[in-house]
Amino acid sequence: MNSWNEGYFTDSTYTYGYYRELSPNFMRWCLLVNGIAAPEITAESCHCELGFGQGLSANIHAAATPGKFFGTDFNPAHAAQAKEMATASGADAHFFEDSFDEFAKRDDLPQFDSIGFHGVWTWISAENRRHMLEVARQHLKSGGMVYNSYNCLPGWAPAAPLRELLTLYDKNFHGNGNTKERVQAAIKFIQEMIDAEPAYLQIAPSFKPVFENIKKNNPDYIAHEYLNLDWDLMYFSDVAELSQEAKLDFATQAVPIDGAAFHLSQKAQDFLNKISNPIVREQLADYFTRRQFRKDLYVRGIRRLPPPEVIDKILSTRYVLLIPAAEVSMNVNTEQGNLKLAEAAYRPFVEYLAEDNHRPKDLLEYAERNNVSTRNVIEMVRVLTFVDRVMPCQSKAAVNLVKKNCDRLNAHLCERAKFNESISFLASPLTGCGFNVNRVAQLFLAQYKGGVKTADRLADEALKILTQGGQQILFNGKPLENPEDNIKHLRTLAERFLTRDLPIYKALLIA
Template sequence: MEWSQGYFTELGYTFGYYREMSPAILRLSCLSRGVEAGIRHAPSYLELGFGQGVSINIHAAGSSGSYWGCDFNPAQTVEARRLSEASGANVQLFDESFEEFAARSDLPQFDIIALHGVWSWVSAANRATIKQIIRQRLRPGGIVYVSYNCLPGWAPIVPIRHLMSLYQRQSGDMSGPSQVIAAALQFTKEIADAGSMFFRQNPFAGYHLGDLVRQDPNYIAHEYLNADWHVDHFSDVAESLAEAKLTFVGSARPLDDIDAVQLSPEGQAHIAKFSNPLMRETVRDHWVNRRFRSDIFVKGPRKLSNVEQREAWHSQAFVLSVHADEIPKKITSGRGDIELPAALYDPLIEVFAADLMQIKRVGDLARHPKLSGIEFPQLIESLVVLTGAGFLQPAEEPTDRVLTQCRALNRYIVQRARVSTDLCYLVSPLTGCAIGVPHMIQLFIQALDKGLESADELASHVWGFLEEVGERLVKQGTKIESDSENIDELRILAERFLRTGLPTLQSLRIVEGPASTRINGLGMAK
């Protein structure tokens, strides 16, 4: 068999980042479930199927640990190694099959083994090899993160994937991969438009097909056109991984485990009937119609006592990851939009916003006079909700090594923005995670590096770049043609960046600040 083993390799995987794979979020998720997170301060970490290497390199830069990765696509390994060379972090990346990687004699015992989506896209033989790696190389107490497509949410979409994959295999279309994807979508859409009973009786399938047309072709290729593709119930995955001595702990997405956020009162009452985790999670998936899971399994989990859990929470620190003014009053959850009670969340956000440059420990928050009316369990749940919604991040003071690695990687990414728009994340040394930093904001940071500070200066710098590459801004779906309108729009964007975006980046130590003491935008001497 060819090296790709049926995996679609003609288009590279997307440059996505997944913070739930980070040691910080995995620790928090375990703590939220009352389980000891056996992750050392400098963890030994393995990612199986690292794609373009965005997540593994960001987490390595934000950590003092050692990071190993395996992805059999050599083109993606080349891209991932560029990031690791830029940061100087302890990262070892290999373009090997899982079978070849499992046979290596130099592998350590890992604290964390992570795989994003891979479980859904590989053969039964590769799944067996993954379990072999876990059995042999995950130390007792270690964590496995595995995300995968699941039922029942995927049920009406499975036939769409089958039609597209069938077209790719049988049509004989010899055009390029993007053209094959477009043709496969058109083939499937023609069946839907012709009035097929399946699409008439499953309207969600039609809605999903309409969304696919707007998706990145690279995503479609890897999600729909691999030779191996599986959707499982949670219980099937849990029972399979139990063969590797793994026990399910909870979701790596903090909001997923909060019943009050995800379920209606009727759903909460129904779920409360089940204590068996396989039954509870499977029934819960039907209540929210889940189609993707991000699960944490532990090899020998140890439950924390109430005292240990409270002490761990008291020492846990957080930092705002968005400007306080941009935190909405409602968040989207499995039960739709839910309101964040103002009496609970407003004072909490105000305390975080009062001193952006200081991380906040839960013990200090619990004693803060403005939060005296909040019971400790309420405080914890509110922090988890804000973290799950992306407004807070777990944080700790970084070492000099982590600061150096993050600055180096961020500088590389920002400089790369002059030739590419596909990598839209920068890493915070406080959190060990990334936040989304769009291409335009990276160009503004370039301007800061040049000593420019006002909105006019930032707008002028970016306009010079856009003119150089022959690009124009797009507003409400329409390209802005005139020079003056482009500059006016850039000035508006720059003013917003200086008002809300820059203070947040400074508080996360992604950009050094304030401006009067900043050597340059990324805190590195020129």
């Protein structure tokens, strides 16, 4: 146990997650489509991430967003990792190893347009939550935006005793040593307890499914998630009230759709619509959706935009389709169950977005060409962005500003992929966000950029790299033992890379 970590789990480092909600561009777009004014993103903008973990999101956004980027994480291994990526990209990034308290007290910080913290709030003490809010109170511009995500009540209530069991076991029977062994021992213990059928399971039917889900995660993630000294579940309304200390008004969830219309039955919407207080209404919606994790956007001084201005701004943005049109499913999961999108409206729209090798597209052009109302096109683009099939693009001027930083960061990440499979995202200068590119695709991409253009040669080169390090190639999660199977599998992947993935990487300006 170290003294600087204030009870936060630091025996192993965190996973390399990427979260688009931390992107200033994405935050801005979610606010915009929900009718709320957000800061313009320019070369003069300043952004910040608190508790950036390994710093993958922070670095992708620092490289792919115009302006300066700041951030802190008190774990020195995390800060070192984040700084190494920033050096590689050459972005105007300033990453620190300060605690939130130390960071709030710095006198060398600018005023931020956005501050993001993902997966931090629940896992720290009340005092540290106040320090985070103090950063916002002192260093967020008027009109600036804040993203905060956390485990919430009442959704977590039935399964919360699970976390208690994990820490109870860890504290009393294990408590130190190898993270993987600690986590595995606690999981085994809880499994034995479940097998002995405690009566509690009868009043908490979500206990077992939540446990099954937890088990699937990697031990480092489980340790950071559940073995901290602090794990404070809060109601949305309490977070909103606390956020007022930093003059932060709840704006919307960090999703580009109208969550209530999408996730709730008409009966639920009718009930909620009778509640005029927006905080109470939002809190009650959590009871209807059984939500366990909230992703919220706050603004320091909310200003609602006139609807014509919202429409104008949405229509003057370009959009890019992230997967082949034929792969866009018309089924979307919502809290009400499966929602079927109207094929007759959505299919031609995604086909339009796929035209010219996924060139970023203009919504007005589509609306005029197909005689569709702009209202309907906007609705489709919101839903398709929600399901991560479409992303809004930055202006051409912004793309030019960030392209070189993204190229350098992506080259660094692809080089790293030779030795390590932990990072499966690259930075897109087009969207200002990360894009999922798995390790083998990163190896192909580096080779392709170096002039290797055929599937056979891409597969041969990748095989050389992977086998040099004595690494096994997996197919459906199982290692391929036979060298012929290895090369055959890699050739199939290389064909897919050239025909399916590459046009999309090119559109996203990753390739």
